[in-house]
């Protein structure tokens with residue numbers, strides 16, 4: 001792997017649960033993120049998936065400094081940004097920008113598109129001389145495929161997909177190296193979703209961007225990501241290259257998640273095994289001991305209750321695509337996504353496992 | 362046919378003009394059959410459903426033409442009182458957002474029981490027993506204890522199941538589910554769809570499933586009706602559509618979704634945006650976005666051509682689309 005641009009280690013965010021108004025007493029904590037590690041290589045896209053509430057957005061907010069971690073480090077080009085403050089922090093923040101989920105609420109309705117996209121220049125005036133801003137904003141509109149003459153329009157004059165382009169343009173204004181995109185296409189219709197995904201892929205090549213791409217749609221994440229991390233209750237339970245995760249998942253949660261995704265092929269419905277998980281995700285204020293997935297895992301045994309499985313390559317897999325990090329005591333490879341039909345195989349770039357085995361470090 | 366919508370027209374009069382939301386929709390569903398209605402947001406899926414159910418906002422909405430035949434009777438000509446009897450007892454609807462369609466200040470047991478009290482004349486006590494039974498049926502763990510809980514005390518998936526219970530309470534012949542799993546995680550979606558399909562089989566209900574998820578459609582539908590700008594542009598058995606779409610819009614939708622089982626090249630993106638319903642393009646409404654458009658498409662509105670006995674496409678060039 002190329003040298004990482006971001007290294008996240010032991011990242012934790014606990015939100016205190018308090019009781020009482022005058023004399024607040026802490027009675028516990030929501031463990032929104034509870035020990036997350038990953039690297040992001042330059043030019044790479046790391047997808048993060050997981051059910052609602054598992055901590056994806058909280059990770060994103062810590063990466064762009066909207067939340068302070070309770071513990072852990074986030075190294076950007078080797079430097080721990082959680083320890084920075086003042087000027088040094090501001091400089092680093094320029095380089096890690098966020099694109100938000102909801103194109104309907106994340107743009108201020110009273111600001112023109114020009115002001116919205118140019119807003120980062122108010123916070124970082126050194127990035128663009130005042131007289132040059134309008135031209136830059138128009139360039140950015142052009143880059144994301146919007147008419148540069150739209151600078152004086154307001155958000156409500158745009159469709160959802162166009163608003164998301166505006167959000168992306170704003171994210172690009174400071175020429176960041178890393179973009180953290182939290183569900184950037186979840187609110188969009190399929191046809192518009194494809195336009196925005198294609199745009200993000202083009203921009204990545206053009207500006208040599210590294211992406212953290214958060215979504216709950218596993219198909220989109222596979223499409224755009226080089227590697228994928230699967231989160232459950234505040235922790236990453238499995239992480240690897242896209243083919244390792246999708247074609248050779250070894251963690252039961254990943255397997256259940258993938259098996260639940262409907263495949264747009266009616267021929268697949270008869271011969272597809274579905275793992276239907278029982279019950280709901282436990283509260284992050286009171287996660288299960290040991291393996292957090294054990295209350296819903298069909299393979300759970302006593303050891304799972306006593307011992308937290310580390311995120312590491314399971315010893316049973318010495319090499320090959322199943323040999324990637326998976327936090328399960330009893331990891332087993334299992335193919336849950338139906339193999340491609342011959343017809344599709346021709347168009348896929350990344351189907352072969354031989355290729356993956358060759359490039360695994 | 363259990364339900365048949367014929368040539369339905371609905372518009373909304375707003376300050377800015379008249380939005381033509383439904384422009385000649387026709388579809389049907391048999392007992393035991395699942396019809397998926399597919400289309401982008403704003404294409405008129407929900408308005409059609411609301412018209413069938415008789416819960417359209419009138420005004421601003423206005424039905425300007427068509428029929429809704431339910432077991433042979435045109436519902437649009439019924440008096441509101443008769444209509445109310447059909448609704449709930451013979452057809453029921455499941456919405457995307459369970460939290461806002463359940464009453465927040467009534468316990469779920471009271472809400473479920475109410476159905477039996479009002480429509481079946483049961484006593485409160487018997488109604489409660491039926492409510493618990495239903496909650497069991499939709500797999501709410503510990504139904505006996507949880508019957509007194511309020512909607513906000515349940516998770517999203519459980520609330521959706523409670524809404525299914527509510528819809529099923531009186532064993533209707535038809536269920537309309539409007540994006541029932543759009544707000545849910547895939548794992549929960551799988552639980553909910555599984556349950557819905559099982560109950561449908563058991564009661565031999567007709568199901569109209571409104572969705573924009575091509576995966577869910579492939580999983581559960583028998584037939585598909587694809588909507589665009591308030592019209593059905595393609596109507597066909599599900600297998601046929603996925604094998605070879607007969608309308609360029611359907612083809613565009615299928616090509617634009619990323620797939621779990623393959624890592625493809627660049628996604629196909631349908632260019633442009635859905636039309637403004639106050640100003641629908643003349644001829645074929647899809648022509649400004651259609652890669653196959655010819656001059657005739659700009660002037661002549663395509664009728665729903667018969668592709669085969671059980672398949673229709675509203676495209677002048679459906680043959681080229683089907684074979685190309």
Ligand SMILES: Nc1ncnc2c1ncn2[C@@H]1O[C@H](COP(=O)(O)OP(=O)(O)OP(=O)(O)O)[C@@H](O)[C@H]1O
Pocket residue numbers: 015030031032033050051052053054055056057058059216284
């Ligand atoms: N400010 C806060 N105070 C208390 N708890 C919080 C706060 N923000 C988030 N949480 C809790 O932390 C957990 C993780 O939330 P987060 O928003 O990161 O989830 P997510 O994975 O992004 O979910 P989704 O897919 O729904 O966006 C949740 O249980 C949430 O309720």
Ligand SMILES: Nc1ncnc2c1ncn2[C@@H]1O[C@H](COP(=O)(O)OP(=O)(O)O)[C@@H](O)[C@H]1O
Pocket residue numbers: 373375380382400401402403404405406407408409418421422638
């Ligand atoms: N109560 C209403 N007042 C005005 N316009 C409405 C109303 N309900 C729906 N519409 C319009 O009708 C069109 C079709 O809407 P709808 O059927 O909800 O689309 P969808 O296919 O996403 O379900 C949209 O343009 C919508 O804005």
Ligand code: SF4
Pocket residue numbers: 251252253291292293294295297298299300301304309327328329330331
């Ligand atoms: S460690 Fe145990 S409970 Fe956790 S995923 Fe593995 S088998 Fe299941």
Ligand code: SF4
Pocket residue numbers: 608609610645646647648649651652653654655658663675676677678679
């Ligand atoms: S009628 Fe013409 S514009 Fe409409 S879908 Fe067919 S080819 Fe395209």
Ligand SMILES: [Mg+2]
Pocket residue numbers: 056057058182
């Ligand atoms: Mg989130």
Ligand SMILES: [Mg+2]
Pocket residue numbers: 406407408539
């Ligand atoms: Mg709708």
